[in-house]
Amino acid sequence: MRNIVTGNWKSNKLWNDAEKLMDDVATGILESQHTDVFVAPPTPYLAALQAQSTDLIGLAGQQCSAHLEGAFTGEHTASMLKSVGVKAVLIGHSERRGGFGENDSVVEVKIHHALDAGLLAIVCCGENLEERDAGQHFEKVLTQLSHAFQNVDTSKMIHVVVAYEPIWAIGTGRTASAARAQEMHAAIRKHLVELFDAPTAESTRILYGGSCKPSNALEIFMQPDVNGGLIGGASLNALDFLAIVAASNEAASKEQQGG
Numbered sequence: 001m002r003n004i005v006t007g008n009w010k011s012n013k014l015w016n017d018a019e020k021l022m023d024d025v026a027t028g029i030l031e032s033q034h035t036d037v038f039v040a041p042p043t044p045y046l047a048a049l050q051a052q053s054t055d056l057i058g059l060a061g062q063q064c065s066a067h068l069e070g071a072f073t074g075e076h077t078a079s080m081l082k083s084v085g086v087k088a089v090l091i092g093h094s095e096r097r098g099g100f101g102e103n104d105s106v107v108e109v110k111i112h113h114a115l116d117a118g119l120l121a122i123v124c125c126g127e128n129l130e131e132r133d134a135g136q137h138f139e140k141v142l143t144q145l146s147h148a149f150q151n152v153d154t155s156k157m158i159h160v161v162v163a164y165e166p167i168w169a170i171g172t173g174r175t176a177s178a179a180r181a182q183e184m185h186a187a188i189r190k191h192l193v194e195l196f197d198a199p200t201a202e203s204t205r206i207l208y209g210g211s212c213k214p215s216n217a218l219e220i221f222m223q224p225d226v227n228g229g230l231i232g233g234a235s236l237n238a239l240d241f242l243a244i245v246a247a248s249n250e251a252a253s254k255e256q257q258g259g
Ligand code: PGA
Pocket: 008, 165, 169, 170, 171, 172, 173, 209, 210, 211, 212, 230, 231, 232, 233, 234
């Protein structure tokens, strides 16, 4: 299966720098045989950056509204994203869950809006440090996913990607070890078998996020249940992001050769 690498720029970069970063990334990706690449810039830039997106690099939204349309000042909907050429959207990022009331019910609604709009839904999950230290990390993550997917039809899962992002690793420089990432990714895949079925679990891409950088990307992506990454800080530097995309291509190509 093809990996996915998505750069999440969060609330960084003013327009001139954003345009240059997109240009540097788009011109730097000459081919990406085994990886679908997306960048998620700040929302005001999406329509304009569409001109620089190519078959090799698509745009993603950092979130979408839980509403469909109407009197919701400041919100942008999944279909609005779709209408300006966006292909994917992040849902349930821990910074949205923690700071903007995006709880499990809201996440569930947003997934349906994204799928109905024809977007790839990149659904984020992850435990905080307290939960990890208390040994509750599996329960936390699997419960988040049970909620998120409780009403998603199996046939729609082809348009869903899971991103496991331990909160204690986001922006901290503290990465989950490859073994820890693999352990959680395997548990997520097993859970998807229970929620859906084995073929669906096998074909769902599960990304790792949290201080992923050129120096650790290959080792993480080589894990059997890791199918790419959601990249924050390192996606703000074109060379670092391109190196991570290259690591993903290398890992996926080795995996194909191996099996
Ligand atoms: P980070 O962020 O790579 O800066 O840790 C990842 C994310 O929040 O998606």
